[in-house]
Amino acid sequence: MAVLRFILGPSQPDRAIAFEVIIIHIVGLIALYSIATNQSFLIDVIIVVSVLGFLSTSAIAKYIGKEGKNP
Amino acid sequence: MNLNDLLVFLLALTGVGFLGITALGILRLPDLYTRMHAVAKPSTLGLSTLILATAIHDGHTLQIAKMLTLMVFFFLTTPVTIHLLARAAASTGLKPLEISAPLEAVKAACADEPQAAE
Numbered sequence: 001m002a003v004l005r006f007i008l009g010p011s012q013p014d015r016a017i018a019f020e021v022i023i024i025h026i027v028g029l030i031a032l033y034s035i036a037t038n039q040s041f042l043i044d045v046i047i048v049v050s051v052l053g054f055l056s057t058s059a060i061a062k063y064i065g066k067e068g069k070n071p
Numbered sequence: 072m073n074l075n076d077l078l079v080f081l082l083a084l085t086g087v088g089f090l091g092i093t094a095l096g097i098l099r100l101p102d103l104y105t106r107m108h109a110v111a112k113p114s115t116l117g118l119s120t121l122i123l124a125t126a127i128h129d130g131h132t133l134q135i136a137k138m139l140t141l142m143v144f145f146f147l148t149t150p151v152t153i154h155l156l157a158r159a160a161a162s163t164g165l166k167p168l169e170i171s172a173p174l175e176a177v178k179a180a181c182a183d184e185p186q187a188a189e
Contacts, residue, residue, distance in 0.1 A: 013160035031121045054148045065159035
């Protein structure tokens, strides 16, 4: 559903939010997979993916704001 | 069934439910700001419960410490991210959705009421 919003979102911030939601769902899926298969090294993967998601979404937000100031 | 497994199952079910609410909200709500509202809070709670379920299931002290650190990280970063996105969207000149019509109706009803009492 978030991918659908990512594809058809009317503006650029909509796509940024959809990207955030996709990252959150990926983190949740990795957590569920690590529960289901007893693989505890996936916890480190969760940490790295969440930090990457936070940094990339902040960068996208900064880019969108700058674009609004200089059209 | 062990009590630990039951707790893990309930927490994971709560997390998946809240993430589903997030996906539904981002698809169905009409405006960018309401979509942000739908993303920020359920995703924080859902991911926190999922991570708590992973920590309880794993059981080692180091992994539990990592998971609690990650939960604090999520509670700090998700509102910051959504706030940054909202500020960026407001700086591009996007207006919130107008809900003036129901407000006018409420004001008219409130203005009518004392006259009807007199």
